[in-house]
Amino acid sequence: MKRTHHCGQLTKESVGEEVHLIGWVDSIRDHGGIIFVDLRDREGLTQLVFNPEDNRALAEEASVLKPESVIGIRGTVGPRPEETINRKLVTGEIEVTAAVLEVHNVAQTPPFPIDDAKGDKVNEDLRLTYRYLDLRRPKMQRIFRNRHRAGKATRDYFDEEGFLEVETPFLFKSTPEGAREYLVPSRLNPGEFYALTQSPQQFKQMLMVAGVEKYYQLARCFRDEDLRADRQPEFTQIDLEMSFIDREEMYALIEGLIRRIWKEVLDVEVTAPFARMPYVDAMNRYGSDKPDTRFGMEMVDLGEVFAKSEFKVFASTLKAGGAIKAFNAKGLADLTQGELNHLTETARSLGAKGLAFIKAEKGEWKSPIVKFFSEDEKAALAEKLGIEEGDSVFFAADEWDRACTVMGRIRLEAAELLKKKGRLEIDPGRYDFLWVVDFPLLVLEEEAGRYVAAHHPFTAPVPEDIGLLDSDPRAVRGQHYDLVLNGVELGGGSIRVHQQALQKKLFEDVFKIPPEVAEDRFGYMLKSFGYGAPPHGGIALGFDRLVAILSGVTSIRDVIAFPKTQKGQCLMTDSPGPVTEKQLRDLHIQLTDTARERE
RNA sequence: GGGGUAGUAGCUCAGUUGGUUAGAGCGCCUGCCUGUCACGCAGGAGGUCGCGAGUUCGAGUCUCGUCUAUCCCGCCA
Numbered sequence: 001m002k003r004t005h006h007c008g009q010l011t012k013e014s015v016g017e018e019v020h021l022i023g024w025v026d027s028i029r030d031h032g033g034i035i036f037v038d039l040r041d042r043e044g045l046t047q048l049v050f051n052p053e054d055n056r057a058l059a060e061e062a063s064v065l066k067p068e069s070v071i072g073i074r075g076t077v078g079p080r081p082e083e084t085i086n087r088k089l090v091t092g093e094i095e096v097t098a099a100v101l102e103v104h105n106v107a108q109t110p111p112f113p114i115d116d117a118k119g120d121k122v123n124e125d126l127r128l129t130y131r132y133l134d135l136r137r138p139k140m141q142r143i144f145r146n147r148h149r150a151g152k153a154t155r156d157y158f159d160e161e162g163f164l165e166v167e168t169p170f171l172f173k174s175t176p177e178g179a180r181e182y183l184v185p186s187r188l189n190p191g192e193f194y195a196l197t198q199s200p201q202q203f204k205q206m207l208m209v210a211g212v213e214k215y216y217q218l219a220r221c222f223r224d225e226d227l228r229a230d231r232q233p234e235f236t237q238i239d240l241e242m243s244f245i246d247r248e249e250m251y252a253l254i255e256g257l258i259r260r261i262w263k264e265v266l267d268v269e270v271t272a273p274f275a276r277m278p279y280v281d282a283m284n285r286y287g288s289d290k291p292d293t294r295f296g297m298e299m300v301d302l303g304e305v306f307a308k309s310e311f312k313v314f315a316s317t318l319k320a321g322g323a324i325k326a327f328n329a330k331g332l333a334d335l336t337q338g339e340l341n342h343l344t345e346t347a348r349s350l351g352a353k354g355l356a357f358i359k360a361e362k363g364e365w366k367s368p369i370v371k372f373f374s375e376d377e378k379a380a381l382a383e384k385l386g387i388e389e390g391d392s393v394f395f396a397a398d399e400w401d402r403a404c405t406v407m408g409r410i411r412l413e414a415a416e417l418l419k420k421k422g423r424l425e426i427d428p429g430r431y432d433f434l435w436v437v438d439f440p441l442l443v444l445e446e447e448a449g450r451y452v453a454a455h456h457p458f459t460a461p462v463p464e465d466i467g468l469l470d471s472d473p474r475a476v477r478g479q480h481y482d483l484v485l486n487g488v489e490l491g492g493g494s495i496r497v498h499q500q501a502l503q504k505k506l507f508e509d510v511f512k513i514p515p516e517v518a519e520d521r522f523g524y525m526l527k528s529f530g531y532g533a534p535p536h537g538g539i540a541l542g543f544d545r546l547v548a549i550l551s552g553v554t555s556i557r558d559v560i561a562f563p564k565t566q567k568g569q570c571l572m573t574d575s576p577g578p579v580t581e582k583q584l585r586d587l588h589i590q591l592t593d594t595a596r597e598r599e
Numbered sequence: 600g601g602g603g604u605a606g607u608a609g610c611u612c613a614g615u616u617g618g619u620u621a622g623a624g625c626g627c628c629u630g631c632c633u634g635u636c637a638c639g640c641a642g643g644a645g646g647u648c649g650c651g652a653g654u655u656c657g658a659g660u661c662u663c664g665u666c667u668a669u670c671c672c673g674c675c676a
Contacts, residue, residue: 033633047636067626084634092636109627112610115637118625121611125668178676198676225675342603349602349672456676555669566669 003072008044012093014077019096021046022072024136025065025107026114035062036095039071042141047086047095048073054097061101068107068114068133074100124557128571131562143559146265147547151218153264154238154543157257163214163240168203170196170220175521178456179223182233185587196222199540202525204241205458205496208536209528216240218543227566229555230488230545234564237491238546241538247479247495250537251276251435254483258433265550270431274483278438283401287325287408289439292487293432295415295424299327299407302395305380311372317397325396325403328385329414331423332392333359339417343410347396352406356395360387369395412487428552434484441465441478442510450512455480457511458503459494460537466502469510483541490546493539500529 003022010019023041035050052059065071075098086092111130112122116139119127127134134140155165174181174195181195197203199221207215219239227233242253255272262270275293282291285298302324306314314324335343340357347355358367358381365387370378385393394410396403418424441461442451451473453459461469462477469476479495497503504526507518518526544556557563564570584591 027636027638029635029638031633031635031638032631034635035633036635036638038636045636049634051633053633081634084636086636089636095634109609113626118611123606123610123668126610128668175676180674201676223675226673228675229670231675345602346671453676458676565667567667571668 006043007039007041007046008090010046010077010091010094010096012079015079015094017077018074019077020072020074021048021096022104023070025067025069025071027067028062028065030063033059035059037062037065037071039073044090046091047080047089048075049078049095049097050101051097055099058098058101061103062098065103066107066109068110068136070104070107072102072104073098125565125571128557128563128565131572135561140558143547143551143553144561146551147559149265150261150543150547150550153261154216154218154257157260158214158216158240161214161253161256163216163242164212165217166207166212166215167217168197168200168207168219170222172197172203175202177452179225182222182224185589187586187588190588198223199237200239201456201458202522204239204538205525205536206528208241208243208498209531209533211534213243213534214240215242215538219540227564227568229557230542230548232544232556232560232563233568235556235560236543238541238543239538240540241536243534243536245495245535245537247437247481247537250481250493250495250539254539254541255433258483261546261550262431268429268431270433272433274433274435276435276437279436279440280438282436283404283408284325287404287406287411288487289436289482290484290487290489291408291434291436292412292415293434294426294430294486297327297329297411297415299325299404299411300384302326302381302384305377305384309372309377310374311369311377313369314397321400322398323400323403325407326381326385326393327407327411327414328387329392329394329411329418331390332414332418332421333361333390334421335359335392335417343394343413346409346413347406350406350409351402352396352398355406355410356397358387358393358395360389360391360393363389430486431549432486436482436484437480438462438477439480439482440474441476441480442473444474451510453511454478455492455494457506458496460497460502469505473510479537481539483539485549488545488549489542490549491539491541493537495535495537498529498533498535500526500533503529 002020004020005014007021007023021039023039026038026040026045029036033052037048037050038045039048050059050062073096075096077094078097080093080095110133112126112133113119114133114136116137119134119137120139158165171184171194174183174193179198181198184194184196186192186194200217200219204215217239219237220234221237222234224233225231251273255274259270259272262268277291279289282289284301285291286293287299303318306324307318309315317324344355356367356369358365358370373381381387381393387393392414394407394414396406398406415424419426440454441459443454445452455478459478459480462479465476480492481494482492483490497506507513507522508515544559547559548554548556551559553559562570562572569575
């Protein structure tokens with residue numbers, strides 16, 4: 001029995017037609033005589049009617065149906081009596097009176113409700129074990145559709161912009177300086193391993209040398225790092241690279257892509273160009289390289305106020321070259337001791353010694369540190385932070401980057417508390433896109449005492465800073481850019497180095513990679529630059545995060561059909577799993593004793 | 600590797616200071632019910648309180664360990 005309509009389609013226009021429908025039984029309402037069945041497919045619900053006065057045998061068949069069974073019916077579309085019209089359903093004006101019922105599959109009782117509201121509350125491990133049931137929920141079906149539309153918008157846009165989609169290998173070689181990789185043993189090359197690509201970075205640059213000029217790919221990437229709500233071991237990036245492009249052109253290109261996706265998926269007009277913020281400003285004002293600018297509570301630098309303070313903790317921090325940072329959590333003076341303890345714990349976990357605060361309550365400042373402040377200092381604080389009755393102010397005194405990071409994190413947690421108390425509301429339809437720019441090219445790796453690439457070693461320095469590479473490496477800015485949305489890092493990229501000599505200098509002189517190691521890992525790349533490499537640059541956007549935001553969910557597990565748990569397992573298929581001795585022998589692999597014991 | 604939260608019926612949860620037979624809603628089963636759409640009404644079944652030790656006359660409750668999920672730190676060029 002082929003269907004003539006889907007379950008979200010029929011309206012009173014179709015009254016009188018004979019139709020075939022097929023789908024899952026969503027619910028059954030058996031009145032002893034008349035029976036109503038809601039039939040569901042991915043498009044919607046349609047009410048079926050079985051009336052024993054018309055067809056007693058059929059009604060008896062229907063009375064033994066169970067929810068989630070798959071059935072097909074043939075029947076006639078009829079108008080519902082006026083008083084029984086269901087305005088909540090698209091198909092609520094009609095019902096289909098069944099004449100023939102075909103039961104494809106009777107379902108067992110599902111282990112959890114297949115229902116948007118109730119299903120959301122079910123333990124995630126159970127949902128993941130029965131993922132095929134979880135995904136039946138209309139909410140998950142909407143996410144599938146969002147993901148599909150976002151992908152299609154991306155492909156359409158880049159196609160129109162003259163880009164070619166090129167697939168690159170998953171099986172690459174190990175490049176240990178980045179994220180930890182998944183290794184794949186090589187049967188044909190005993191003792192050697194592939195690594196699954198963390199990203200197509202090096203291949204896409206080779207495509208530029210190859211003259212492709214404009215490349216993109218919805219690329220699967222693999223990283224063997226610990227998982228988070230926004231990190232899965234395999235994930236998808238919108239990856240692109242383009243020759244003869246500068247930063248300004250890149251911003252415009254990606255703004256066009258984002259506008260296209262938001263329009264196609266949400267029918268929302270995104271305003272471009274996006275705001276831009278230098279990295280240093282982002283850290284100073286928001287304490288993060290991915291600032292959430294949807295609310296204020298910006299940080300203030302108090303170096304000047306406390307430069308000559310009697311308060312030794314602040315004064316000595318400044319003297320040692322550190323910074324005093326603070327922000328005003330507007331209206332949070334009533335935070336409880338428990339909440340304050342929690343914030344303090346958070347600050348400590350980030351390396352702060354504690355969390356200094358002032359609560360402006362009942363006309364006075366309650367604080368363990370305010371007694372050390374002079375009248376001038378208090379006046380300056382009140383003015384700089386705009387302290388009013390009912391506010392809470394938090395302080396961090398530490399090395400500049402730690403002070404910023406700690407305050408940035410406390411700012412976000414304070415915002416969560418204010419949201420919970422109903423004093424801060426963020427419009428769910430608000431999208432604060434932001435380019436964070438002017439990143440340092442290098443960061444000092446304290447343990448090793450050397451510089452490593454802040455982004456990756458192929459990022460080009462800002463041209464006017466190249467001279468500083470030898471004299472003052474920390475001051476060199478990279479041509480790197482991050483795209484941030486509502487405090488989430490959507491992606492990042494850079495204009496790349498395309499000159500052999502500069503790339504070699506960076507590998508060997510700046511990153512101190514031994515020449516033979518550089519040759520082994522990147523030799524082919526350096527060689528290629530000797531044969532006519534165009535200037536080029538690119539970016540990669542986290543497609544899962546993007547779809548999560550478009551769908552209003554906080555975990556990318558919700559936008560991946562079959563995600564892994566925090567331990568990297570798939571509960572539905574029970575992977576990973578053991579393999580046979582023969583498989584191991586073929587791969588020239590022996591298990592250690594600890595690995596054997598776990599079996 | 601570290602810190603937090605959770606684990607009690609199929610699901611979501613409650614369970615007081617350690618004290619009789621561990622409860623509720625939904626779901627499930629049975630019966631009744633001809634206009635419901637969270638149908639209704641009546642009745643019923645259903646429990647290794649994650650697992651293992653310990654303290655105690657007595658443990659869902661306290662202690663230790665462990666497992667699983669989740670959030671975070673480290674990590675993610």
